[in-house]
Amino acid sequence: xxxxxxVFLTCFLILYSRRPDAIVNAQFYAEDGARWxxxxxxxxxxxxxxxxxxxxxxxxxxxxxxxxIFPLPWAPLVMNICALFFQILPVNLFLSRRFESIPVAMRxxxxxxxxxxxxxxxxxxxxxxxxxxLGLVCILAVLGKPPSSNLLIAADIVTMVLLSLxxxxxxxxxxxxxxxxxxTKEKTIAIYCAAMIPGALVQAIVLLTSxxxxxxxxxxxxxxxxxxxxxxxxxxxxxxxxxxTLAHLFLLGNSHLLFWLEILAMGIGVxxxxxxxxxAPLRVRLFLLFAAGVLTLALGRPVAGPDLSFPQWQYLQxxxxxxxxxFFPILAFYTVLFFLVLKGKRGAARLARYxxxxxxxxxxxxxxxxxxxxxxxxxxxxEYADRFELAEPGTSMKIPIxxxxxxxxxxxx
Numbered sequence: 001x002x003x004x005x006x007v008f009l010t011c012f013l014i015l016y017s018r019r020p021d022a023i024v025n026a027q028f029y030a031e032d033g034a035r036w037x038x039x040x041x042x043x044x045x046x047x048x049x050x051x052x053x054x055x056x057x058x059x060x061x062x063x064x065x066x067x068x069i070f071p072l073p074w075a076p077l078v079m080n081i082c083a084l085f086f087q088i089l090p091v092n093l094f095l096s097r098r099f100e101s102i103p104v105a106m107r108x109x110x111x112x113x114x115x116x117x118x119x120x121x122x123x124x125x126x127x128x129x130x131x132x133x134l135g136l137v138c139i140l141a142v143l144g145k146p147p148s149s150n151l152l153i154a155a156d157i158v159t160m161v162l163l164s165l166x167x168x169x170x171x172x173x174x175x176x177x178x179x180x181x182x183x184t185k186e187k188t189i190a191i192y193c194a195a196m197i198p199g200a201l202v203q204a205i206v207l208l209t210s211x212x213x214x215x216x217x218x219x220x221x222x223x224x225x226x227x228x229x230x231x232x233x234x235x236x237x238x239x240x241x242x243x244x245t246l247a248h249l250f251l252l253g254n255s256h257l258l259f260w261l262e263i264l265a266m267g268i269g270v271x272x273x274x275x276x277x278x279x280a281p282l283r284v285r286l287f288l289l290f291a292a293g294v295l296t297l298a299l300g301r302p303v304a305g306p307d308l309s310f311p312q313w314q315y316l317q318x319x320x321x322x323x324x325x326x327f328f329p330i331l332a333f334y335t336v337l338f339f340l341v342l343k344g345k346r347g348a349a350r351l352a353r354y355x356x357x358x359x360x361x362x363x364x365x366x367x368x369x370x371x372x373x374x375x376x377x378x379x380x381x382x383e384y385a386d387r388f389e390l391a392e393p394g395t396s397m398k399i400p401i402x403x404x405x406x407x408x409x410x411x412x413x
Contacts, residue, residue, distance in 0.1 A: 004092050011088040014115045015125065019373035022084075022125040026077035027381040028401040029126040033408035036064030036127055037075055041410060051210040053303070055203050058165040059086075059134060060127045073385040080125045086133040087125065090114065090140055098144035106338060113334055113363065118370035119234065119243040120330075122323040131167035132327045138163045138170075139290055142177050143283045146188035153188060157195045164199025168207075171200055172293040176286050183282055218303055221311020225259075229317035230299070231329075232262030236269030238319070239330040240362050242369030247319035268355070269333055275352050276336045284339055291332035298325040334363075376402050388412065 016023055028037060031052065039047035040061065047061050063082045067075045091111045093099075099107060123129040141156045164170035177193035180186070238246050249258050277285060304322040305315035315321055340356035343349070384399040388410060391397065395412040 004096075007092055007095060008088055011091050011111075011115060012084060015084055015087065018116075018371060019124060019375065021375050022080050023077065025376075025378060026080050027376065027379055028076045028079070028399075028408060029128060029376075030401070030403065030406055031060070031128040032064075032076070032079055032126055033399070033401040034406055036060045037067065037079070038408050038410060040064035040068055041413075051206050054207050054210055055168060056165050056206055057131065057167065059162050060130055060166070063127045063130070071385075072388055073382050075385075076381065079127050083125050083127045083130050083133075086130050086137065087123075090133065090136045093137060093140050093144065096144075098147060099140075100145070103342070106342060110334065110338060113367070114331070116367040116371060117327075117330065118241075118366040119238040119320065119323050119326055120370075121320065121373045123327055124373055129324050131163075131169060132324055134159070134163050134166060135169040135173070135294075135328075136331070138173055139176070139287060142173065142180065142189065142192055143287060146186060153191070156192060160192055160195045161199055164196040165202065168203060168297065169294065170196045170203070172290055172297070174200055176290050180282070180286060218301070218308035218312050219310065220300075220302070221313045222299070223313065226311070226313040226317055227299075228259070228262050228266055230313065231269065232264070232266030233258070233317060233319070234321075234323075235295075235326050235329045236333060237262060237265040238326070238366065239333050240265075240359055240366050242366035243320045243323070244369045245366065250319050268359075272340065272352060272356060273333065273336050276339055279343060279349065280339055284335060287335055288332050291328040294328040295325065377404060379404070 028034075035052055036047075036057075039050060043050075045065065047064065048056075048058060050061075051057075063079055066082070067078045070078050091114065094107055094111060123132050138156075138160050141159065147153055147156065160170070160173075163173070174193055174196050177189055177196070181189040181193060233246050234243070249261065252258075273288065277288070280288070299313070299316075302312045302316060302322065302325065304312045304325075316325070337356040337360050340349070340352050341360065343353075379400045379402065381399065381401070384397070388395075388397050388399070391412045393412050397410055397412070399408045399410065400406070401408050
């Protein structure tokens with residue numbers, strides 16, 4: 001227990017170093033204030049029944065309800081800490097005995113890479129994108145060794161129920177768990193699968209019936225060239241060299257050079273991924289399948305820019321844009337690299353191993369380039385919050401929040 005606490009605190013300090021202002025000058029980010037806090041403040045528990053972008057986002061709303069016990073000036077800090085808790089949780093899980101079949105050194109290296117992951121600014125320390133880290137916790141719980149403690153099994157079940165009521169990711173995880181149970185006949189996996197099914201069905205009903213809160217239709221603009229920019233640039237190239245390096249190449253204006261670099265990156269990335277499937281164990285294959293499913297759902301109906309009449313896939317090629325969609329694909333690529341280094345020992349596998357090792361040796365460049373997240377502008381949230389705390393009941397106030405241009409409107413109780 002003490003070891004896991006130490007690991008958690010160390011991870012917290014590492015993530016703090018990437019963007020200190022998330023703690024020392026905490027401000028609401030997007031839906032954190034404009035939806036989760038505002039709706040919890042104005043509506044109470046009824047906010048749990050309100051869909052956002054077409055589906056329920058229960059964990060984010062529960063955090064919005066939880067922070068109501070704190071004064072408004074403290075609320076963004078508490079919300080950011082809650083988000084960081086779920087961001088760190090996968091590290092504790094991966095370093096537990098549930099993954100003891102993987103060498104400790106490799107697990108430590110993977111965790112450090114996860115904490116320093118390039119092209120991940122959008123999902124750092126905010127409740128709006130907490131579903132991605134919650135999804136990682138759940139897929140790790142499903143693919144790892146089942147816990148021996150009934151208390152830990154209960155915690156897993158609660159987490160998976162939360163996921164099923166927080167995002168469509170459970171739609172992908174349910175069949176993954178079902179396949180794993182069919183292959184292994186592990187009772188715990190069947191329990192996990194059953195725990196997610198009701199919430200997944202509720203989400204499907206909500207998505208089909210909610211019109212006013214549904215995701216607006218946007219022009220997708222799918223094409224092979226744009227897919228090359230998304231996979232080759234945003235996923236494979238950024239995972240290795242960092243999104244800042246991609247942005248630098250983008251700003252140079254040499255589209256011909258960038259196109260061929262993206263082609264090369266996509267060819268190597270997809271090639272190594274397909275090659276790894278030949279010898280990868282079932283759990284690795286399922287994780288890769290899950291990541292591919294996440295990306296497919298994301299690209300099928302993305303909202304990546306303000307103009308919905310503009311091709312969204314063209315937005316998605318812009319360096320750093322909508323990095324939430326690339327979280328699982330980048331993790332899957334790292335999984336492929338680590339697997340090939342660990343298992344590729346003969347023939348063609350040896351060549352793949354050397355290539356994967358070479359890529360992993362370059363990855364620290366991307367980690368270094370993307371380590372410091374951009375500091376958010378100071379919108380003087382504390383001053384607005386103090387004024388709202390002193391306001392008379394019935395007072396309506398609009399408070400500017402991040403990113404600039406967003407605001408949160410509250411009516412004082």
